Amino acid sequence: MVQSELADLEKKLRDAQLRPTKQRLALAQLLFSDGNRHITAERLHSDAMGANVAISLATIYNNLHQFTAAGLLREVVVDSSRSYFDTNVMPHHHFFHEQSGTLEDIEKNDLKVDNIPPLPEGTEISSVDVIVRVSSTRR
Amino acid sequence: MVQSELADLEKKLRDAQLRPTKQRLALAQLLFSDGNRHITAERLHSDAMGANVAISLATIYNNLHQFTAAGLLREVVVDSSRSYFDTNVMPHHHFFHEQSGTLEDIEKNDLKVDNIPPLPEGTEISSVDVIVRVSSTRR
DNA sequence: CAATAAATTAGAATTCTTCTAAACAAGAAA
DNA sequence: TTTCTTGTTTAGAAGAATTCTAATTTATTG
Known part of the structure; x- marks a missing residue:
């Protein structure tokens, strides 16, 4: 990952009034560094595990909702069993x-x-x- | 409820290869006797309780799915927390x-x-x- | 640094839904 | 009818996704 990329993500978070914590930056990277994604909480969690990012499922949920409230993500309802x-x-x-x-x-x-x-x-x-x-x- | 109405519901079930059991007839009545409805399992269950129909939640779910498979109902996905x-x-x-x-x-x-x-x-x-x-x- | 406010976390709790295995009821055949 | 077979219902346990709680840690500000 490039230096400027990380700085961009940090700015993106700050602009949304979200402190760029270690976990948020890692999630932002997973979510926004690679084109459009449609992802579930569980999937994002295992992506994070796979990238050696220690983050709890509760934090994944907290941030998915915070990102959504801030307009960085959008929730799509297609399946009644998961978001x-x-x-x-x-x-x-x-x-x-x-x-x-x-x-x-x-x-x-x-x-x-x-x-x-x-x-x-x-x-x-x-x-x-x-x-x-x-x-x-x-x- | 009219006699013919019950007979109609029984036919509707039979046509769908579903035995017209006491519970199914009661559910069919709650679902189909009063115009179009959009209902959740929990709501149907309490409607049944309210109508003094003894029926378990498991049966509600079983039948909602069976009715759906038979084309008598359709599932609408609008809310990720319930069907x-x-x-x-x-x-x-x-x-x-x-x-x-x-x-x-x-x-x-x-x-x-x-x-x-x-x-x-x-x-x-x-x-x-x-x-x-x-x-x-x-x- | 110190203070404070926000974020993270493990694990418990909740909610909705499905499963299990036993009891029961319906339809078919004798 | 009675019997047989198979489908249906059920209570309660189990499961899956998500939220909550309360304690700990981290980021930011002065």
Whole structure:
């Protein structure tokens, strides 16, 4: 890892009012150094173990939520049994592969959602999430 | 409840190859006798208790899944902490009210999804789910 | 440095869901 | 009917994901 990269991550955390602790920097590195990721807490935890970063699962959860609140991550709800966190925080949608449990981004401009009916009284849109669930073609 | 209604529910179960047991009939009544519902297992369980129907939570879960497999219900994933089951099995979408945790149907023809990009290699669409998350307008 | 406020942690606790193995009920056959 | 087979229900244990607790450690500020 490059020096400047670490400094960038530290700035990213500071800008989000999060102290750049050892654990946060390690997580930020795992999350943001390698393109878009869709990751679960357990997965991130084992990635950290694999990278010889000592960090408890509680801290993983704390930080995933703090990162999300700070707009550094976004939670994607596709599976009722676990939470996925997405490093792409721009508005966009997803393919969800049902067999493998993997997510793939769909850029917002590719896909169009039209004719949303009048919202329930007294509400405003907080997000529009499209999930295209796909499965392997059986042959 | 009307006699014919019970007979209809029994037929509905039989057609789905599910024996119309006391518990299943009671659940079918709670689920299908009163328009579209979006319900959680816990909620259905307390509805049953409220209607003086003795039924265990395990049976609720068993049957929600069996009904879903038989196409009598559809599972809606909107909240990573619990599962919702929808009695409307026609293709359609949802408003999800973030504060109250309630769902509301959006008829398929109201809303249009266009320009879905090419699917991942070797896959086919199993469903396209749109969730319009709304929250109360603060004033 | 010292003070204080924030972050981390292990492990317990919670919540939702599934499993297990035994008891029970439904439908089929005699 | 009665019997047989198989499907269903059940209580409670077990499991999985997540949150909480209270103590300890670490970062930042003065």
